[in-house]
Amino acid sequence: xxxxxxxxxxxxxxxxxxxxxxxxxxxxxxxxxxxxxxxxxxxxxxxxxxxxxxxxxxxxxxxxxxxxxxxxxxxxxxxxxxxxxxxxxxxxxxxxxxxxxxxxxxxxxxxxxxxxxxxxxxxxxxxxxxxxxxxxxxxxxxxxxxxxxxxxxxxxxxxxxxxxxxxxxxxxxxxxxxxxxxxxxxxxxxxxxxxxxxxxxxxxxxxxxxxxxxxxxxxxx
Amino acid sequence: xxxxxxxxxxxxxxxxxxxxxxxxxxxxxxxxxxxxxxxx
Numbered sequence: 001x002x003x004x005x006x007x008x009x010x011x012x013x014x015x016x017x018x019x020x021x022x023x024x025x026x027x028x029x030x031x032x033x034x035x036x037x038x039x040x041x042x043x044x045x046x047x048x049x050x051x052x053x054x055x056x057x058x059x060x061x062x063x064x065x066x067x068x069x070x071x072x073x074x075x076x077x078x079x080x081x082x083x084x085x086x087x088x089x090x091x092x093x094x095x096x097x098x099x100x101x102x103x104x105x106x107x108x109x110x111x112x113x114x115x116x117x118x119x120x121x122x123x124x125x126x127x128x129x130x131x132x133x134x135x136x137x138x139x140x141x142x143x144x145x146x147x148x149x150x151x152x153x154x155x156x157x158x159x160x161x162x163x164x165x166x167x168x169x170x171x172x173x174x175x176x177x178x179x180x181x182x183x184x185x186x187x188x189x190x191x192x193x194x195x196x197x198x199x200x201x202x203x204x205x206x207x208x209x210x211x212x213x214x215x216x217x218x219x220x221x
Numbered sequence: 222x223x224x225x226x227x228x229x230x231x232x233x234x235x236x237x238x239x240x241x242x243x244x245x246x247x248x249x250x251x252x253x254x255x256x257x258x259x260x261x
Contacts, residue, residue: 011249018245022238036228041237048241091244098237102227196245203252210259 007202014195021192024185032182041099043185047193048092049117053155055085055197056124060152063145072212075141078148079131080204082124084197089121104168112161113169120158123151137215 025043032039058081065074096114097107108114127147134140162171175183227233 026234026238031229037231038228038233040234044237044241087244087248091241094240095237098233098240102230102233200248200252203256207252207255207259210256214259 005202007199010195010202011199014192014197014199017188017192017195021185021189024188029185030181035103038099038102039182041095042182043189045092045095045099046186047190048088048095050190051193051197052085052088052092052121053159054194055081055088055201056120056152056155058201059085059124059127059148060155063148063152066141066145072137072141072209075137075145076205076208076212077201078141078144079208080201082127082131082144082148083204084200086121086124086128087200088193088197089117089124093118093121109168111168112165113158113167116154116158116161120151120154123154124148127151137212137219 021043025040029040029043031037059078062074062077062081065071066078093114096117100109101107127144130147131140131144134143159172161167162169178186
């Protein structure tokens with residue numbers, strides 16, 4: 001019998017929770033008293049932000065891991081988590097834009113939170129481009145690890161931007177400021193996005209390892 | 222549409238959820254196809 005790899009169980013659970021979370025968000029949770037029905041965009045916008053920032057944090061840890069230990073697993077993790085972070089980050093920006101239009105009246109504003117988030121996604125996209133330019137695996141791993149550490153400087157700035165500067169974007173919500181009826185779908189969707197994100201990184205990691213192995217074989221031949 | 226009406230327009234919400242589903246499904250398919258290609 002074919003063995004099912006561990007990440008597929010996580011992906012399946014993530015998919016199930018996505019369906020439950022979508023039902024909770026769209027059908028179960030009440031509309032926000034001030035923002036109306038468009039507030040429901042929060043249940044996909046915020047989890048996309050959580051997973052994007054978590055993925056970039058994994059990139060940072062993996063970049064340090066490569067520079068410190070020099071094992072290929074860290075480099076493959078840099079590659080996989082960067083791509084997943086960029087996908088989630090681009091989704092985050094697009095969802096924020098869709099939410100901004102009916103609430104702020106504009107698709108985009110050069111506000112500190114939006115600008116730093118865009119810089120974050122563009123920096124890590126540049127990291128992906130950099131990987132494509134360098135053929136030598138060792139140089140590629142080292143250069144992208146250094147670039148990843150530099151790019152990561154922006155991630156805490158994104159998080160604190162709404163506190164440090166006067167921003168159009170609201171502050172982070174907490175359990176004390178959000179009604180439990182809105183928190184339940186948010187947490188379910190957060191866990192669902194996290195599990196799907198783990199599946200993405202794991203699958204992308206296997207691709208990166210397979211490519212590295214093929215490159216090493218080519219070099220040895 | 223009068224000011225404020227847009228806040229209760231489900232079109233924005235369907236758009237956001239539709240985009241999310243499209244991105245997640247497309248990326249999952251892309252990963253599966255690339256994985257199969259690498260294994261060959």
